[in-house]
Amino acid sequence: MRASVFCGVSLDGFIARPDGSVDFLDGHGDVEGDLGFSAFLDSVDCMVMGRNTYDFVVASGAEWHYGDTPVFVLTTRSLGGPSPEGATVEPLQLGPEETMERLGATGFTHAYVDGGVVVQQFLAAGLIDELILTRVPVLIGEGIPLTAPDAGDVPLEHGGTDVFGNGFVQSRYTVRR
């Protein structure tokens, strides 16, 4: 069971503002294609999402970007309300390791892990194999960092970098074990 992160990051290392907003990803001119997101989504067979991120996406009323990929929302509470149109969503009340075990036992092979706290927890637990980070040309000063303060060093191997015409710099890293 592999797990990957695919997200935008401010130049100072934040994946969202303190309130979960990712508006700083916008306003950088035309983006070529979808920055490889569709190809990435095709490479996973399930998604693990934090509760805050799920609520934020639902509250925003934005289009559901994850197609029919089964999305497991880590939460201790009922999801409440209807799922977004077209979404396959299931709550899961498990920690990071148990989540990966359960998904692997169910037959899944590659999870897309998304959401500030969840990414931090999965990184700290050594469960992330790959990070695809799109570096956005803005400093935002504060927000939700990619890593939790007590996670220790996580050495990575650079797998390649693509530069987009609007100044986005996307780099792929695998976690060294």
Added chain:
Amino acid sequence: MRASVFCGVSLDGFIARPDGSVDFLDGHGDVEGDLGFSAFLDSVDCMVMGRNTYDFVVASGAEWHYGDTPVFVLTTRSLGGPSPEGATVEPLQLGPEETMERLGATGFTHAYVDGGVVVQQFLAAGLIDELILTRVPVLIGEGIPLTAPDAGDVPLEHGGTDVFGNGFVQSRYTVRR
């Protein structure tokens, strides 16, 4: 009077560990050349350094990397002890704006600004024109961030990215006014 930053950054956005150490920049295999540092140093005619960084460099006993570039150390105290061998060092008890005014009035045209707190202060004051950041493939979880929390958004323009064989990704940005 222009000001530029040239530094290494962990993938999660820290320019030093909490104690000022930058050991996470090491251990990434052979570095090709000097990552453009000599050329950058040739492009500046003075350097502004924070007191913590100066003390850290002096205490480390490391070779002085800045040649005969005049280095102004922002500090409210005497520098104490001898300067490193070959260094041209002068203390300056001024804030960011006053420092830039003074250096400009003295005839300098391009400052290399270095050190966690000083970089944060100069960025917050809108005094940085250019950032050359070398992204190092490791997450360190905590440290001195590139930006201060209250600095607000700083929009940037991407000027180019070079990828080095050891996985370092160096990007150049200019600050949009």
